[in-house]
């Protein structure tokens with residue numbers, strides 16, 4: 015990793031905030047938090063993989079700056095993103111007598127960010143929180159935009175709330191400890207952004223696949239965050255264009271669920287994009303050459319393009335998807351290499367995309 019350039023992207027949401035991307039930002043965390051919350055108690059929420067690397071130093075920095083800090087660490091993994099774990103967390107927050115003036119810091123990947131964000135959204139009807147994404151996927155996607163949730167037995171992210179953080183502080187040096195598999199996981203979401211009117215990102219990734227050219231990660235994160243900001247600012251609560259961010263997710267969520275989360279989110283999104291693109295080719299909505307380019311890009315990032323999960327299982331999960339409204343479901347169809355469109359189809363029509 016090179017340089018210490020700081021990028022600040024302002025998100026003009028109902029509660030505006032900045033996303034700061036800076037190598038070494040964790041060492042300077044209090045410089046960013048002090049102006050926003052000079053005096054308060056702080057809870058740092060993290061998971062069992064991330065905490066051993068970063069919790070002590072973040073906690074020490076905050077305490078050194080005068081904050082009283084407690085922490086809550088839960089077992090790493092998607093299976094922890096559930097209602098029981100959430101309740102344990104908010105019970106702990108109550109036991110610590112945290113008040114409405116206090117602050118939660120979500121230190122981790124998308125699982126920590128989604129669950130801790132939901133705790134912040136609902137504890138005492140809402141307290142401020144800061145997202146500190148430590149996975150590539152969280153840096154480019156889940157830490158930005160204010161979607162928080164836990165999974166229910168019936169499906170992914172079914173119990174949640176919109177709650178924008180007061181700051182997103184991304185320190186790309188934390189990715190040095192991220193396992194290779196999780197780098198690839200993040201690349202699934204990154205390729206997705208290319209299909210949301212950022213074709214230049216696709217070209218860049220073709221020439222320099224991120225998994226081999228990791229020194230470009232800060233710039234790639236900034237590009238994805240800007241793309242997400244542009245969409246979230248138009249449609250914060252997903253009544254329209256924000257649904258485009260779900261490219262690859264309709265089938266992807268089904269694959270995640272049917273595999274009992276053995277297939278991780280970004281991998282499932284990669285497969286989901288290919289399945290939807292194959293369906294789009296069959297429906298005459300996408301050029302076959304664009305599908306081949308998408309597959310090649312996904313393969314260049316060492317991600318899968320096929321699954322052994324059955325069509326029946328994928329479609330069953332789609333029925334429980336949040337984009338499903340009775341007989342119809344809103345899907346995201348790639349219509350050219352670098353562009354996608356929203357479409358409302360019946361569940362029967364959706365099945366024809368998987369034929």
Ligand code: NAD
Pocket residue numbers: 061062063064067090091092095122123124125126128148149150151152155156157158159160161162170171188189190191192193196199279280
């Ligand atoms: P994750 O949080 O489980 O992180 C992946 C793995 O990497 C975990 O084992 C974690 O402990 C580990 N890890 C994270 N940072 C690390 C680091 N720096 N060093 C070592 N290990 C580290 O999963 P994820 O891929 O970050 O996020 C996936 C989750 O995000 C899913 O639940 C998905 O639904 C959600 N998501 C939410 C949104 C949103 O808008 N809210 C968007 C996309 C995805």
Ligand code: GLY
Pocket residue numbers: 155156158159161256259260
């Ligand atoms: N990752 C989907 C969204 O933020 O809307």
